[in-house]
Amino acid sequence: MVQCSSCARRCEPCLICPDCGSPIAAELDCFATLGLPRLLTIDPNHLESIYHAMGRRLHPDRFASSPDAVRDASLKATALLTRSYRTLREPVSRGLYWLELNGEKLAEDNKRVPLEIAELVFEVQEQIAELRDAAGGAIETDLVTAIGKRRQELQGLMQQATQDLAANYARWDQSDGDQNARAMLTMELKNILSRIAYLRTLIRDVDRGLESAAA
Amino acid sequence: MERIFGIDLGTTNSLIAVMDGETPRVIPDPRTGNPLLPSVVALAPDGRMLVGEAAIEAEPHLSVERDGRISAAGFPGGEKGAVVRSVKRYMGLGGDELAAEDRHRYTFTDLSGPVVRFQVGTRVYTPPQISAEILRALKTRAEEALKEEVRRVVITVPAYFNDGQRQATKDAGRLAGLEVMRLVNEPTAASLAYGLERRATGNVAVYDFGGGTFDISILSIKGGIFEVLATNGDTHLGGDDLDRALVDFILEGEPEHSKRDRHVWNSARRVAEDAKKLLSSAPQTEVVLELPGRVIRKTLTRAQFEAMAAGLIERTLQCCRLALKDAGLGAASTTDVDAVVLVGGSTRIPLVRRRVQELFGIEPLCSVDPDLVVAMGAAVQGGVLMGNQRDMLLLDVVPLSLGIETMGGVMERVIHRNTTIPTSVTEMFTTAVDNQTHVDVQVLQGERELARDCRSLARFKLGPIEPQPAGMPRIEVTFLVDANGILNVTARDQRTGREHSVDVKPSYGLGEEEIERMLEEAIDEGEQDLEQRLLITARNDADQILVALRKQLGEHAPLVEAGERLRLEELAGRLEAARAGSDRELVSRLVEELNELSTPFAQRIMESAIRQALEKKSVEELS
Numbered sequence: 001m002v003q004c005s006s007c008a009r010r011c012e013p014c015l016i017c018p019d020c021g022s023p024i025a026a027e028l029d030c031f032a033t034l035g036l037p038r039l040l041t042i043d044p045n046h047l048e049s050i051y052h053a054m055g056r057r058l059h060p061d062r063f064a065s066s067p068d069a070v071r072d073a074s075l076k077a078t079a080l081l082t083r084s085y086r087t088l089r090e091p092v093s094r095g096l097y098w099l100e101l102n103g104e105k106l107a108e109d110n111k112r113v114p115l116e117i118a119e120l121v122f123e124v125q126e127q128i129a130e131l132r133d134a135a136g137g138a139i140e141t142d143l144v145t146a147i148g149k150r151r152q153e154l155q156g157l158m159q160q161a162t163q164d165l166a167a168n169y170a171r172w173d174q175s176d177g178d179q180n181a182r183a184m185l186t187m188e189l190k191n192i193l194s195r196i197a198y199l200r201t202l203i204r205d206v207d208r209g210l211e212s213a214a215a
Numbered sequence: 216m217e218r219i220f221g222i223d224l225g226t227t228n229s230l231i232a233v234m235d236g237e238t239p240r241v242i243p244d245p246r247t248g249n250p251l252l253p254s255v256v257a258l259a260p261d262g263r264m265l266v267g268e269a270a271i272e273a274e275p276h277l278s279v280e281r282d283g284r285i286s287a288a289g290f291p292g293g294e295k296g297a298v299v300r301s302v303k304r305y306m307g308l309g310g311d312e313l314a315a316e317d318r319h320r321y322t323f324t325d326l327s328g329p330v331v332r333f334q335v336g337t338r339v340y341t342p343p344q345i346s347a348e349i350l351r352a353l354k355t356r357a358e359e360a361l362k363e364e365v366r367r368v369v370i371t372v373p374a375y376f377n378d379g380q381r382q383a384t385k386d387a388g389r390l391a392g393l394e395v396m397r398l399v400n401e402p403t404a405a406s407l408a409y410g411l412e413r414r415a416t417g418n419v420a421v422y423d424f425g426g427g428t429f430d431i432s433i434l435s436i437k438g439g440i441f442e443v444l445a446t447n448g449d450t451h452l453g454g455d456d457l458d459r460a461l462v463d464f465i466l467e468g469e470p471e472h473s474k475r476d477r478h479v480w481n482s483a484r485r486v487a488e489d490a491k492k493l494l495s496s497a498p499q500t501e502v503v504l505e506l507p508g509r510v511i512r513k514t515l516t517r518a519q520f521e522a523m524a525a526g527l528i529e530r531t532l533q534c535c536r537l538a539l540k541d542a543g544l545g546a547a548s549t550t551d552v553d554a555v556v557l558v559g560g561s562t563r564i565p566l567v568r569r570r571v572q573e574l575f576g577i578e579p580l581c582s583v584d585p586d587l588v589v590a591m592g593a594a595v596q597g598g599v600l601m602g603n604q605r606d607m608l609l610l611d612v613v614p615l616s617l618g619i620e621t622m623g624g625v626m627e628r629v630i631h632r633n634t635t636i637p638t639s640v641t642e643m644f645t646t647a648v649d650n651q652t653h654v655d656v657q658v659l660q661g662e663r664e665l666a667r668d669c670r671s672l673a674r675f676k677l678g679p680i681e682p683q684p685a686g687m688p689r690i691e692v693t694f695l696v697d698a699n700g701i702l703n704v705t706a707r708d709q710r711t712g713r714e715h716s717v718d719v720k721p722s723y724g725l726g727e728e729e730i731e732r733m734l735e736e737a738i739d740e741g742e743q744d745l746e747q748r749l750l751i752t753a754r755n756d757a758d759q760i761l762v763a764l765r766k767q768l769g770e771h772a773p774l775v776e777a778g779e780r781l782r783l784e785e786l787a788g789r790l791e792a793a794r795a796g797s798d799r800e801l802v803s804r805l806v807e808e809l810n811e812l813s814t815p816f817a818q819r820i821m822e823s824a825i826r827q828a829l830e831k832k833s834v835e836e837l838s
Contacts (some may be wrong), residue, residue, distance in 0.1 A: 056440075064219075083639065
């Protein structure tokens with residue numbers, strides 16, 4: 001139970017007092033904060049409209065002349081609202097948060113190069129190193145073109161991974177508490193997330209390499 | 216309801232505005248009609264201060280010291296004073312953080328401490344104290360113009376101001392006797408003014424190139440919600456830098472000692488500023504600098520000026536590209552950005568406009584005066600805080616990442632830059648050795664990987680912790696950034712649930728004790744100031760009505776009944792007695808009462824005057 005800082009009503013944990021509409025500094029998970037069911041598939045437009053509607057009611061700017069306790073509750077409630085929105089808005093951070101909620105973690109051993117892209121990773125890293133060594137000398141247009149092509153490949157893989165993630169989320173939402181299915185989905189989710197993390201780093205390295213070559 | 220005013224505390228000029236119904240209005244100086252108050256403060260050795268035009272008038276009386284430092288002799292007794300411009304460049308910074316060109320402009324006590332201190336004679340001033348003078352001048356201006364007290368304000372700051380600079384701005388407000396309800400980022404404020412005017416929707420880029428700072432903010436505006444997606448900038452890049460480049464051009468070929476002469480330099484800066492402004496409309500101008508015994512004459516074309524400005528403008532564009540990237544929007548010539556708004560005096564330069572248009576691929580908007588738009592936006596936010604403009608809500612971001620120093624001197628980010636505020640993050644801390652009773656935490660701000668390359672924001676000590684084996688205690692530390700972009704830290708022992716005291720020692724800026732002391736000194740001057748001014752106004756009102764009444768009682772004796780005369784004289788006597796005292800409210804109330812009581816008498820005088828005029832007229836007509 002939580003207590004409203006304004007009308008002192010006690011109620012189930014929530015951010016907006018059901019009686020007087022004042023902010024309450026409750027501690028809730030990201031889904032509960034936004035009043036969403038625990039489902040991984042989220043429509044970004046719906047999410048944004050919830051965030052904006054709640055922000056309008058909770059933001060400290062609405063309570064500029066209120067007593068300190070109410071202002072403090074508004075500040076904490078808005079901070080939680082914002083954090084929850086940001087966590088759920090982005091599919092990757094949503095997935096990481098989901099693992100956390102289920103007592104799982106994307107552990108260090110999951111950060112090893114995912115097998116399906118291992119070969120590509122080594123090739124790209126070699127090319128970037130080559131480009132770096134050539135820096136200062138004549139710009140190797142062939143090499144730059146080759147790396148540019150690689151970048152497109154990586155981008156394609158990233159798109160694939162994003163689709164895989166969405167598919168994984170849909171299956172979670174239909175898993176209906178089936179323990180075996182959930183264990184499988186957890187493993188798959190970890191795999192996809194670490195693949196995405198790898199691809200992100202790689203694309204960033206490629207961009208940096210190309211930028212410094214261009215400079 | 217007491218209104219909330221909006222203040223643009225600028226590097227070059229400052230303004231105050233307030234909502235007049237649905238429209239933000241800038242309040243001009245009631246005497247000159249100028250909406251801008253130059254952010255210039257003259258400090259006299261006897262402690263008096265002049266602000267704005269008055270301070271500028273004191274500046275030509277500058278005497279040049281041997282060491283080339285600025286000082287003013289225009290004060291009684293010929294003692295040395297100082298005229299401080301662009302104090303904003305010093306706000307919230309330690310001496311070691313000053314830009315090279317800012318270090319030698321004035322005399323400082325020492326530049327090693329967490330706060331720079333201006334030395335004027337035997338007196339010492341911190342930047343918030345000097346800024347407070349500007350704020351106080353704005354407060355006075357608005358109070359005199361509107362005859363209402365100014366107490367609650369919104370103050371704008373560059374979006375790229377760090378925690379210390381924001382805190383210093385809040386301190387200045389407190390020192391000026393103001394309640395700072397909110398700090399708002401300048402580009403965001405500008406977007407509010409535009410948004411109110413145009414009811415805009417879509418992605419808006421605000422390019423704010425002012426006198427001393429540059430900011431770029433990218434916002435998404437939807438249904439009255441102004442959500443900042445990303446911000447970037449440089450707190451040491453502005454029109455001042457263009458002036459400096461021009462001064463170098465004007466003084467090129469002059470002997471070194473002449474270039475270092477602050478008097479020469481200041482004159483050159485004034486000429487440079489004029490030339491810069493002229494070149495926004497003219498293709499070329501002649502620069503004339505009169506120096507004792509000789510005159511420097513040079514022709515300056517716009518092309519030459521643009522060549523000097525190009526590098527600085529490119530730096531602003533680089534910030535724009537980074538902000539676009541952080542906002543997840545495409546760069547040049549894509550249609551992701553629906554509108555570009557120009558803010559700040561430096562956006563009057565044609566080359567700036569051209570480059571901005573090239574980068575964003577659309578013609579920038581400048582329908583609201585770029586000098587006024589930030590103050591107007593601050594007034595709009597004041598209206599939002601008062602509960603008006605209920606559909607509007609501003610969601611800003613933290614401009615720089617916040618983190619903590621971890622083992623090996625690495626900066627571990629706790630709150631990433633461009634995170635929407637208010638926001639909070641909770642981190643778990645524990646001990647490294649058995650029976651450790653305190654944990655030291657260093658808070659950092661910046662984007663670099665190593666702690667030593669980031670700005671130290673504060674240090675704090677967690678504890679006392681009950682002696683336990685290493686790694687056992689679990690202390691939850693919550694970092695909360697409020698809507699002003701200022702960090703608050705709280706800590707709780709997870710096992711006992713007990714709140715820990717967190718003694719945060721800011722690495723830069725003024726300590727609470729020092730502010731309290733300054734406040735005590737300032738309160739008598741500031742708060743009483745208003746009370747005194749209002750008392751003087753009330754006494755003047757009393758004098759006016761008393762003199763007029765006595766005169767009328769004498770001249771128009773037949774028009775007043777005996778009983779009425781007695782009542783009027785009795786009330787006038789009471790007002791006179793009150794006027795001698797210092798109860799302002801009593802004086803004002805009696806003035807009003809007397810005004811009311813004498814109204815029928817005044818009306819009779821008026822009617823009689825009209826009757827006489829008519830009679831005279833008819834006599835004239837008859838004759």
